[in-house]
Amino acid sequence: MKQLREIIPNTIKNLGIAKKYNTEWAVLNWPKIVGDDIAAHASPTSVQRGVMIIAVNNSVWCHHLSMMKDEIINKVNDFIGEKLVNDIRFQAGYFKKYQNYDEDQENYETINQKLKMIKLDDTELSQANNLANVVSDDNLQRKILRIAKKHLAFKKLKKINNWHKCANCDSLCPSDVLYCTVCSIDNREKKICDIRKMLSEAPWLTYAELNKYIDCLPHEFINAKTSLMMLVAAEINNGKNDNLNLLTLVMLSTGAKPEEVNEKLIKRTLDKFGRKNYVSTPRL
Template identity: 30%
Template sequence: MHDIRTPGIERASRILPKSIHALGSNVEHLYYCHSVLFHWPQIVGNAIAANVEAVRIVRETLWLYSYDATWRNQIQMMQLDVLQKVNNFAGEALVKELRFARSGREKMQLRGEPMEALDYRTLLPKVNLTDEEIASVRAEVAAVEDDTLRDHLFRISLKQAKLQHLLKDLGYHPCEDCGSLCEPERSRCPLCERKHEEAVRASVRRYLEDIPWARFGEVLAEIPEATPEMLASVRASYVQQLASTVLLAEPDTMQAKTLTMAFQCVPPEQLTEDLVRRTLYRLRYDLAKPKEWKPVRRYEYISWGRKKVAPAEETSSGLSSRTSDSPRPSGPSPL
């Protein structure tokens, strides 16, 4: 039901951009920068936002931070796509480059926040190991024959053991899958979390292959870890793969019907020939194309809304064909 329109009153979503624009370009630019950082999960999706953090926008450069090198490489390959999404959200060319902070210390410097909590150089010397732990570290490198190399490996292993103690004191706990330490708010490390998400996506894909018309409620009942964004992404990929095997001229095939059920979320009992044709025409640019492919007009493929065409005049009979200049007779034609 539509809201009753009240003359003279505007929505806050319309008044706010106008008010900010009236304050000047500097204030408007600052507002859009903070808006992009605040809406980062909506811009790139929850999966990316959970592993890549938007820190600050400085001189048309969006600074990001991620502790996982895999995600950093992935975002670098998606740089053009991310820049386009950010600029589309802001409504202007807000950023032109993406950069990553090399460490948490640099991230805190960009934010202007205190860095004592992340200064491991001052925290590690305060960690005390037991004699048994030190002996265990020394035993690990005892097989190295070179004295200089053995001492160097011992110091590195000792720092690693102290780091493990420090992370546990900060609330880090073992990963559910691999056992490596992960952040307090996570149940898995980034690598295992990505593998787990891929496994959930594969389960959603298999469910769609069995029930193409399934909606989110049905998928959630079978796969509790599925999300609406994940289902939409898997469905789009599944529809694209199906479309690449369907021809526009073959609406009666099983693949065409499966494509319609997956795209329209329609069960088999609601499937009609007209709905299949409309779906194929809507996806005509994504369908498989034969060697001699020609674009199809809507009125030539879909029966609804077909233009009425007058029957052609017979010119081969004794009646002469009318020309555009000859008047149309008002009475009955002579025998």
Template identity: 30%
Template sequence: MFAIDEVLKRTMQSMGEDVYTKYLRHSILFYWKDIVGETNAKHIKPLRIEYKRLFVYIADSSWKPTLYEYKSTFIQKINDFAKKEIIDDILLGNPNERPKEDENVICAPPQVDISKELQKITLTDDELDEINKSCAQIESSSLKNIVLKTSINRMKLEKYKRQNKWHECEKCGALCPQEQRTCDVCTQLEDETFRKTITQILRDVPYATYAEVKKEIERSMPQMIDDFLPHTVESIRTSLIQQTANSLDTKDQNQVNLLVMLYKRIPLDKLNDKIINNTLYELRYNLPMKGRITFER
């Protein structure tokens, strides 16, 4: 099985868990063809990865059953490639979202060799003294060597971040790149809360429009309003539709109503048997096997 270049992988790992996860996600999109095979890759195109969910685009809908049939195999292959559980679901993206036609647009994984960058950083005598002092108590010389090396690298990394104008995260104080308001960890936590809030709004009011959801976000998470785009709510609506469909018990009328209201964007009093039936027909490949009875249009 094709695997990621070991040296590059170790380099990215040394930059911390979040950078490494970003790198892995990027690599999965970049090496997609090698992971799922050429034929599958031709018909099932990766769009993006959000919180362990890979969104894909399928132009020819006759390939949708293939995706559902081999979904767990694909997930396994992706995680084997990354040597980490990086994906736990594969979902269809928003129907308006198209993969970039030019494959080169998905650029190669970052090639910045951080260990080379760190070699260019020198520590002052004071800084080295500080490290030596912190290791003075360690008796075993081999252990001492390891701790010294690690501490030197860590201090160099901190210096590298400062020299590249990294600043303190608004929330936790960790150093983060100039263009980010918060560090990767805080950004991810905030994003998850943001997504959870939007999901809850859609569960409560499944037919809510972009403007209606926006009003609620302005009230409850004003700091996120710049990130709130029509695309955000659409992608969350899509995954909520798929999650609801994937686990749908067609006998549970509340679940069925929720699914139809989300999908058709209409309130409860506008539902009727015909609309419900059409929706279940359109979403039949998303339904669990036992629920996949034939729906007539």
């Protein structure tokens, strides 16, 4: 008889949920990975296409953890045993929301009731049985069969509710949206990256000016601009205080055009972002 540690990974792989299982396992064991101090202020909510979304209780901790991003990514991947997390996105102010899972209990029970009403056809039942029959232990076989049936029923429920294939991938998504959740996140991240790139080249642009080139919403512009400002400020505080970084930070923060930047404006901006003593104001 095969041992459980050999059977379960193979079964999970056959179900096509190995990556999801591994990332969910990391989310469940978050305090073990990062320690109780960080876990008290930040909690992962999901992992979407290699991007871990972490809810943080305030902007101070959000900035602090962003400086530790590479270290956290390495710890998570070391715990999982493979490189499944490539990036982290922090969301300040959402921590409390994800600490109370009872809020989703009603929706969870409603979905379970709907799944019980789904009837699998002979082909689907055969597929589920084939997955379960890889083990000889009756108890484990029943558990695997239940998981497989639920997985297939959930896919069928989506089709019954007129879910369609995502415009970017084969995942199913509701009829009122064009992209699945993962692709929607990818698209938003790409747009944010495009906005950041344009702002890094022309940091004085207002929302109205940038929106002529990139179709975006005000909050997308603000998020991209804020993240770019924090990145540039961090580089300055880490010693990369070249004139380009300093001028970029000033224009991002104040909206001043290049010809409007002066030493007084630079000093006020640096003080606002908590410059270190060795940072000097450049000569213009």
